[in-house]
Amino acid sequence: MRVSIFAVLFFCIGLNATTAIKKPWVSGESFLWFLKRHNISKDLYFNLPQTDKELCAEIIANSKYTVLVDGNDVKQILIPISHKMQIHIRKENTGHSIDFIAISSKTIEKQVLVTLSSSIYKDMYDKTKNRTLGGNLVSIFGKQKFKIMQKGDKIAINYTQAVKDGKTIGSPTIVSAMIEVNKKAYFRFRNPYDERYYNKKGQTSSNFFLKVPLRYKRISSPFSYRRFHPILKKYRAHHGIDYAAPRGRQIYASGDGKVAFRGRKGGYGKTIIIQHKHGYKTLYAHMRGFRKGIRVGKKVSQGSLIGYVGSTGRSTGPHLHFGLYAGSKAINPNRVVRKALKTVLKGKEKKLFDKVAKQQLNKLQMISVSDPTYEPYENIDSSCYRGKS
Ligand SMILES: [Zn+2]
Numbered sequence: 459m460r461v462s463i464f465a466v467l468f469f470c471i472g473l474n475a476t477t478a479i480k481k482p483w484v485s486g487e488s489f490l491w492f493l494k495r496h497n498i499s500k501d502l503y504f505n506l507p508q509t510d511k512e513l514c515a516e517i518i519a520n521s522k523y524t525v526l527v528d529g530n531d532v533k534q535i536l537i538p539i540s541h542k543m544q545i546h547i548r549k550e551n552t553g554h555s556i557d558f559i560a561i562s563s564k565t566i567e568k569q570v571l572v573t574l575s576s577s578i579y580k581d582m583y584d585k586t587k588n589r590t591l592g593g594n595l596v597s598i599f600g601k602q603k604f605k606i607m608q609k610g611d612k613i614a615i616n617y618t619q620a621v622k623d624g625k626t627i628g629s630p631t632i633v634s635a636m637i638e639v640n641k642k643a644y645f646r647f648r649n650p651y652d653e654r655y656y657n658k659k660g661q662t663s664s665n666f667f668l669k670v671p672l673r674y675k676r677i678s679s680p681f682s683y684r685r686f687h688p689i690l691k692k693y694r695a696h697h698g699i700d701y702a703a704p705r706g707r708q709i710y711a712s713g714d715g716k717v718a719f720r721g722r723k724g725g726y727g728k729t730i731i732i733q734h735k736h737g738y739k740t741l742y743a744h745m746r747g748f749r750k751g752i753r754v755g756k757k758v759s760q761g762s763l764i765g766y767v768g769s770t771g772r773s774t775g776p777h778l779h780f781g782l783y784a785g786s787k788a789i790n791p792n793r794v795v796r797k798a799l800k801t802v803l804k805g806k807e808k809k810l811f812d813k814v815a816k817q818q819l820n821k822l823q824m825i826s827v828s829d830p831t832y833e834p835y836e837n838i839d840s841s842c843y844r845g846k847s
Contacts, residue, residue, distance in 0.1 A: 476526040476527060476528045476533050476534070477526070477527050477528075478524050478525070478526050479524070479525045479526075479527060480522045480523070480524050481522060481523055481524075481525060482520070482521075482522055483517060483518075483519075483520070483521050483522065483523055483537070485519070485520075486705065488515075489503060489514040489515065489517060489545075490503060492537075496532065496535070498547065498554050499553060499554065502547070502553075502554050502555075502556050503556075506556065509750065510558070512747065512748070512750060513539055513543075513545070513558060513750060514539075514545065515746070515747045516539045516540065516747060516750070516766070517537055517538075517539055517545075517706075518538060518539065518540070518706060519704055519705055519706030519707070520704075520706075521537075521538050522538075523535060523536060523537040523538065524536040531549070532549065533548070533549050534546065534547065534548050534549070535547040536559075538561060539558075541561065541563070541620060541627045541628035542560060542561055542563075543558055543559070543560060543561060544558070544559060544560075544561050545558060546558065546559045561622065561627075562622070563620045563621060563622040563627055564620070564621055564622075565618050565619065565620050565621070566618065566619055566621055567616065567617070567618050567633070568586070568616070568617055568618075568619060568630075569614070569615070569616050569821065569824070569825045570582075570585055570586055570614070570615050570617075570825070571612060571613070571614050571825050571826060572585050572612070572613045572614075572615075573610060573611070573612055573613075574607055574608070574609055574610065574611045574612070574613065575609055575610075577592075578592045578595060578596060578604050578607070578613070579592035579593065580592075581613075582595065582613070588619075588626070588630055590629050590630065591615070591617065591630055591632070594630075594632050595613065595615070595632065595635060595637070598632060598635060598646050598655045599635070599637055599644065599646060603637060603639055603644065604637075606639055606640065607637065607638075607639050608640075611637070611638045611639060612636075612637075612638045612826065613635070613636070613637050613638070614635065614636040614822045614825040614826050615632055615634070615635045615636075615822075615825075616632075616633045616634045616635070616818060616821050616822060616825065617630045617631060617632045617633055618630065618631050618633060619631075631648070632646075632648060632655075633647075633648050633818060634646065634647045634648065634815075634818035634819070634821065634822055635822075636822045636826070644657070645657060645658050645815075645819065645822070647811070647814060647815040647818050647819075648814075649803070649811050649814065650814060651807065651810060651811070652759075653759070654801070656801075656803065656811060656815075658815060658819070659802075660802060660803035660808050660811050660812070660815075661801070661802050661803075662801045667712045667713045667734075667738075667740070667760075667782070667791070670701070670780075671709055671710045671711070671712045671740075671742065671778070671780055672701060672703055672707055672708065672709045672710060672767065672778055673703065673707060673708075674701035674702060674703045674707075674778070675701075675702045675703055675704070676701075676702050677699060677700065677701060677702070678700045678701070678702040678775075678777055679696055679699070679700035680696070680699060680700075680792075681696060681697070681698060681699050681790040681791065681792065682695065682696050683695045683697075695788075697781055697788035698741065698743075698779045698780050698781035698782075698788070698791070699779075699780050699781075699790075699791055699792065700777045700778070700779050700780075701777055701778045701780060702775065702776070702777045703767045703776065703777060703778060704767065704776060705746055705766075705767055705768055705769065705776040706746060706766050706767060706768075707766065707767040707776075708763050708765075708766060708767075709742055709745065709763070709764055709765050709766060709767060709778055710760075710761050710762060710763060710764065711732055711740075711758040711759065711760055711761065711762050711764050712732070712740045712760065712780075712782075712791075713732070713734045713735075713738070713740065713760050714734065714735070714757075714758070714759050714760050715732040715733050715734040715735070715740075715757075715758060716732065716733050716755060716756065716757055716758070717730060717731070717732055717733075717752060717753060717754050717755060717756045717758060717764075718731045718732060718733040718739065718754065719731035719754065720748055720752055720753055720754055722770070722771070723743070723771070724771065724772075725771045725772035726741075726743035726744065726771045726772075726779065727743060727744045727745065727768070727769075727770025727771020727772070727773060728743075728744070728745040728746070728747065728748065728765075728768065728770045728771070729741060729742065729743045729744075729745065729771075730742045730745065730748065730752065730764055730765060732758060732764075737784060737785050738782065738783065738784055739782070739783040740780070740781065740782050740783075740791075741779070741780070741781035741782075741783070742764065742765065742778060742779070742780060743771065743778070743779040743780075743781070744767075744768055744769055744770050744771050744773045744776075744777060744778065744779055745765045745766060745767065745768050745770060745778070746765070746766045746767060746768025746769070746770065746776075747765060747766050747768065748764065748765040748766075749763050749764050749765050749766075752764055752765065
């Protein structure tokens with residue numbers, strides 16, 4: 459991929475003479491249709507190297523693109539393909555040029571103290587206006603802890619968020635968190651070296667598999683060994699779960715592993731298979747496209763982006779077919795033994811982590827102290843981690 463520094467420069471100079479108009483990307487429109495609608499030659503796309511073509515298929519659903527006009531003349535078009543990168547089309551004397559440029563943003567750090575009054579999701583949203591932080595906390599500490607929390611219990615978090623033009627972009631990242639349960643404080647710290655969350659002792663226990671690898675609307679077809687197939691009009695087993703979700707919705711790796719297959723697979727359409735430890739495999743089908751750089755042999759970590767929801771192959775609408783296999787046997791992802799994967803940091807890794815954890819612990823304590831109604835916790839948990847308490 460060519461990322462042109464000159465393009466950034468020209469863009470800055472060109473900006474003065476032009477007006478920027480933001481427009482919503484037409485739902486379901488392809489890049490080629492977009493070019494046609496703007497009277498831009500399709501060769502602009504066809505002359506691109508394959509990897510850049512793939513980038514053009516990654517335009518985010520419901521995103522806004524920017525048109526820079528001089529009078530009625532469209533000078534430049536900027537289309538975001540991720541929170542970091544955008545397609546840049548520029549009118550030249552002889553036609554149009556295309557390249558990919560970075561979206562500049564800055565990362566800010568925020569500290570929040572929340573007193574539980576209704577639910578972790580609602581309280582966290584009321585305080586931060588961010589809808590994902592509550593869910594992130596639950597996945598970091600485990601559901602169990604929040605079930606026994608009571609009104610008045612405190613939650614302190616330190617998180618980072620990318621911001622552009624005063625607006626937040628992408629998802630926030632929790633750097634450290636403290637929750638109070640029955641007058642006990644529990645801590646989690648994000649280890650920047652593996653992006654996992656550990657307790658003060660440098661221990662973690664995460665689920666082997668994410669139960670659900672995307673944010674979905676509804677389950678359109680459950681796992682079964684026998685079901686009526688809407689297209690083939692006959693009974694067939696359904697060795698996976700179908701999650702209906704909008705086209706372009708992000709799909710995440712369910713567990714750590716290695717990509718074993720990436721490509722078209724008959725009725726499954728565009729498919730990724732990930733090989734995990736202990737002989738398990740997960741399969742993701744009907745995808746619209748793959749994340750750039752995903753290829754056979756590539757290591758992926760749990761929760762990392764692998765591709766986007768589509769309707770390729772034998773499919774009646776955009777959804778993800780998610781399958782789980784033990785060896786070659788299909789198993790119900792909903793019933794899977796949720797093997798805990800315990801990791802304990804040691805040696806040099808532990809030292810690096812301890813440094814981060816110490817800084818973060820100070821920050822969390824500062825957040826707590828900043829609230830005049832807050833009584834400092836006496837009992838600081840050090841041995842508890844997710845799944846145990
Ligand atoms: Zn299916």
